Amino acid sequence: MTVEATPSVQLAATRNRARIGMLLSLTLLGLLALMWVALAFSTKNFWTLNNITNLLRQGAMTAILAIGETFVIITAGIDLSVGAVVGFTSVIIAWSLTHGFPIWGAILITLAFGLAIGVFHAFGISKLGLPPFIMTLATLTALRGIGLLITNGATISIANDDFTGFSRGDFLGLPNLFWMVLVVAIPGYVFLHQSRFGRYLFAIGSNMEAARLSGVNTTRMIYIAYTLSSLCAAFVGILLAARIGIGNATQAEGWELQAIASSVIGGTSLFGAIGSIHGPLLGSFILTTINNGANLLNVNSFWQRVITGGLIIVIVYFDGLRRRKR
């Protein structure tokens, strides 16, 4: 209302927005390529088969977490529990496998736990009225506790070679774990960008009240968003257990921040209503490359935490600027 809005001004604004989105994607892609080239020249070990597959495996897990997280962030919520869910579900799948369940049964049980956790989050948020931040912070600590209680603090080793072998295998020259990203990302893309539920997620993130008054079942959409996030995390828990061959509730510490940072680097707005699937994909591989490169360059691993924290502040600051401009 404050600005005289003529169609030409709007058109410019609309084009700008599309252009900024495109520009961001290209910048991220360029950044990723640049980092890879720089690391290839500056370290001996970066451009080795071993390191690249390693990077793809690690990046795959962050990417899947970030996609799940993105559904929640688009609704202007947050899921801090995803790291804890990964650790917890690694215990669940390890326990199931050591208690004689077949692989498919163990996977189903683990995913069911993920589903239940997501439903619990949504229940706390939409029925009990807890802020998402508090709700998922509470389950973050509680889930690690429950996981440790199950194993009495011990680590469960997985003896099933078929299960652990999967993570080491590859298909068409790319690690199996990397293919798992596509298993999540393609349905995720259809859901977010081509189904009405995706539209509803954006509408809720933009204005929950307006969405509700327009007949959107907002409660159901909150359930869907948090359930998807926890399901993705449970899926990563399975992949992690396969990769390291153990189940331990203290694994994946701090991965929630990796997931949130990946999503935000990829252009998701923490204020809601802006986000995509390809953004968090690029974001997670950028973040993984930074960590991988820091390792290879012998940067103290403690610094990696500092870098992640600093990145989050910078990126969210720019997100806030973008928001204020409108």
Add this chain to the structure above:
Amino acid sequence: MSQMQQGATPGGIGSGGGARTAAPLLALKQLDKRFGATHALKHVDLVFEAGEIHAIVGENGAGKSTLIKLLTGVHVRSSGEVFWEGKPVALGTPHEAINLGINAVHQEVVLCPELTVAANLFLGDERVRLGLLQHGAMVREGQKILDDIGFHLPAGALLSALTIGQQQLVATARASTRGTRFLIFDEPTAYLTRQEAAQLFALIRRLKDKGVTIVYISHRLEEVFQLADRVSILRDGNLVSTQRVAETNEQALIAGMINRSIDQIHYKEEVPFGAEILRTEHLSGKGFTDISVRVREGEVIGLYGLIGAGRSEFVQSVFGRFPKTDGQIFWKGQPVAMRRERDAISRGIALVPESRRDQGLCLNLGVGLNLNLPVYKRLTKGIVINPFAEKAAADRQIRDVQIKAASRDALASSLSGGNQQKIVIGKWLNHGAKLFIFDEPTVGVDVGTKVEIYKLFAKLLKGGAGIILISSYLPEVYDLSDTLHVFRRGQLVASHVGEKAVPETILTEAIGV
């Protein structure tokens, strides 16, 4: 009234006023305020003398709130000058206004409920010794202040333990203590009991005797005649007149408040009425009691009343927002429950809410998405949205409702207020709603867009829909509605079918003189 006659001379008595020939305490010259397309206050000249009680009356939206906000520095004027004791002042910030001695008591209490009465009285000006709060001293001092002004309230109690009326008195006490020379009251008696109101009036008269200038804004005209020395009438942002209270009467004030201008085009086509769509029988809920109305196809029912009369609460109950506590809702003759908004929407009720920014629009999303939000189910095949149908539906609405947007992807926030309103209405045309509830649909909308919105009404009516129109702008509801219901304090006090009474009567019913 008679006891006030003697005090009807402005200025004089107080200590702060100085000589009678001096400049008035506050003078406004050509004060003007625009909010985008809305011209809220139009070149107003007003003079407030020291030690006078100056009442300001006008319909909702006449510009009273804008005037308060300009005087208290909340908004900055668009043009014009303000003189404080003859010297020009900027009044650019609330801080500046308070430093001059301008204070306001608002209709809603803006204090901290979790603090004590004394702590609220001294908020921002606490008694401190060696960096520590002197709780005991503040309670004692606070109690003395309250006793002095004749409010029998405990200074040590938590504010939240008091009634709304008592909290209002605390706010008044707070505003009157800190060197205030100009005090604005905005509907101060809205939540007060008769006794509390009497205490308040006593305080106001004492402040006047001390030379404080009082601006008294109220819909209750009897209070104006009880209390004020002079009264000014605002209408559509214009100052209509300023008179001595002794020289006017209630009928004259009401006549002045009503807009007689015929430049407003309230586009209305006669549409024959069809079957009944909605009927309420003795419906009661939070904020309204015993409301019976009905809407037929092709009919507009208007709900008129002051802000807070219970109209919005009533329609939100019909819409399933707040459940009814008593009575019955009939939808096409059948009794229905309406427990949730979705119940109402799926039956075919559309609510165009009062605040389009807070309730009506997803501002940082595209026009198309906003328009299609209620109908995505229909645009979906299997699990995937049919992108062609989605685009076509959005484009059709943009064309039909004549939304001036560059494309369906333009952000809703980039549109003007009027075009935003067209989105909020347009999304229900796709949906095919049967009953439209419009809550203040033309607030902040320019005249041209208003006419387009009225034309949309006609289109809806011809399509067999019914309309419930809430408006605080009397000429609008008066001209547009087939049946006009007047609400006052949660009750339906009058209904005008067909030939309506004159606007003066309706305004009188709404105010309850």
